[in-house]
Amino acid sequence: MNEGSKKTIKTLCFAVLGMFTFSFALVPLYNVFCEVTGLNGKIELRATNDKNLEIDNGRDISIQFVSHNNEEMPWAFKPSEDNIQIKTGKYHTATFYVKNTTNKIMVAQAIPSVAPSNAAAYLKKLECFCFEQQELAPGEEALLPVRLIFDNKLPSSINNIVLSYTIFDVTDYNDVEFTQHHNDDHHDGHEMEPSI
């Protein structure tokens, strides 16, 4: 086999390895892309440290809360208020009611989503139950808080926003990493904070 062929083969093998690596690189690239552009309604799963969000003369927007249970997740899960009117640039605390309706200890993880998706980039949270997993004893109930603010830069075309949470059963899911990964600046928090 001549030198030219050997060179072509080498280049092609590198291309194959490169593309295989690229397929895995697509995973972080996709997340970075979604976070930067606010597409897909993906919300940052960490507390904001932007101190300049609060202003006095924000405009009125309406927020609708929606809750879903993934698959066969048996917990009761619903927002305390379905609809609220808030102003941009002002913090608001909303709560969600959960109850472990089973007779075993269960762990849940809530995943947020925003519609319209281009509002996601302007939603900031000081704290959210979705930042960490929630563990409830049999029959235990809780009010889970989310303290949120909408940046006043929110496009003026957006007046109504739907904020949806889906809870997943992660009891059998070995997933300490996820919360740590998304919670660099958060203290350990696998227990319930405010209980009623």
Add this chain to the structure above:
Amino acid sequence: MSAVIESHNHDDHHHGPAKGLTRWLYTTNHKDIGTLYLWFSFAMFLIGGAMAMVIRAELFQPGMQIVEPEFYNQMLTLHGLIMVFGAVMPAFVGLANWLVPMMVGAPDMALPRMNNLSFWILPFAFFVLLSSLFMEGGAPNFGWTFYAPLSTTYAPPSVTFFIFSVHIMGASSIMGSINVIVTIMNMRAPGMTLMKMPLFVWSWLITAYLLIAVMPVLAGAVTMMLMDIHFGTSFFNAAGGGDPVLFQHIFWFFGHPEVYIMILPAFGIASHIIETFSRKQLFGYASMVWAMASIAILSFVVWAHHMFTVGLPLAAELFFMWATMLIAVPTGVKVFNWVTTMFKGSITYETPMLFAIAFVVLFTIGGFSGLMLAITPADFQYHDTYFVVAHFHYVLVPGSIFSIMAAVYYWIPKWTGNMYDERLGKLHFWLSFIGVNVTFFPQHWIGLAGMPRRIPDYALQFADWNMISSVGAFLFGASQILFLFIVLKTVMGGKKATPEVWEGSRGLEWTVESPAPYHTFTTPPKVN
């Protein structure tokens, strides 16, 4: 010319194939391996076709008739996977094996042993895939696109075997493409510059680059599935921070170039056949090459048109709509060139030409329905309906598969040394042509009327056209048995073919005897 070369080499060379079964197991000869690929793909075509018959039999009437819904899902999944990875792709690789070395004046493929390996792992891949039919929980049932979480959280246990078989198919395709590229780039006869290469060679060079670029991505996607299923990762699992939509992005980043992988070699084949039977030089050779290259490049930036309804932002919907429509331009150039080549030509209508003309007409119909689907707002209506089924079957059956049949009729005299039976060939063409249109054309209408794809039952108003569609499918299916018979008859005997076979055929493969000697161009020919 080459006949002289052959007789010159006869004394000092060990010639002719070995005898018996080991000839096929150990062979490193490109012609033997091409034959193996072609027979393998034909076997898969019949198996995948039998599954299509099950699907059409179930849809013959509304209500559940013959199979359980679970089995129906397995049938449509395996039908798609087998036709794409088992029938169309290996058939094109087989044609490449037979033709590329002869067309560029090379003695064999560049890496003959790897060539043997890349073929012989394929039967194992499909054995593994088909064996899942007999496993607990049944075969894969999530559609050939295997969207997560259907293929992860909700998949039958046999999904692991499916992943393994896709890995093997991918390895086979990658090795095949490396072989094709190295052969074309380094083993062309003196004087054959890139822009003098036959168009089939060009089409395969571009296809091979596409395969190198996207088959590893497919391997990555199934590896991520494997890790989600067995190793507790969350690539596609929202609870763990992953995203199921990510799967669709990765899949279609592979999948859209993949659909062009299944049509570009067909473009090459059609160009040769139309040129020969029009008895004119092909119109616009250079524009044909550039059109194929443009289509290949554009194929990497249109993937999200398969997922307009997942909730893409407006800017992305617009970008992918326009990029998709842009592909109509180079494709239009190709269709224009084929028609112009035929214009004022002295056309005769032998079987390969009939298939090639049908390819141009019916592929264009499939292209037009593709343009309709590219319109984002319209796609919200068409998405996941039978209109989509009609569209991709029009580009794949009378597109890719007609081109493969045309190629078989066109080159089989060179392969076997015998002419096929022209009357039977024409009969096969007309049965296939009528069958394909009766099967798939009504699916446009029931799709526009709202019949969803991938269901074993449907609302009553779709009954008439579904019955007609099924009748067409049975006709098309049965006429492929005739194809098998014609091929076998030609292999066994028939009128002897001359070296050039067709009046006015162009290219190095027509300068060697028919059947082509076991070794050709051991001394490279000179090309002016």
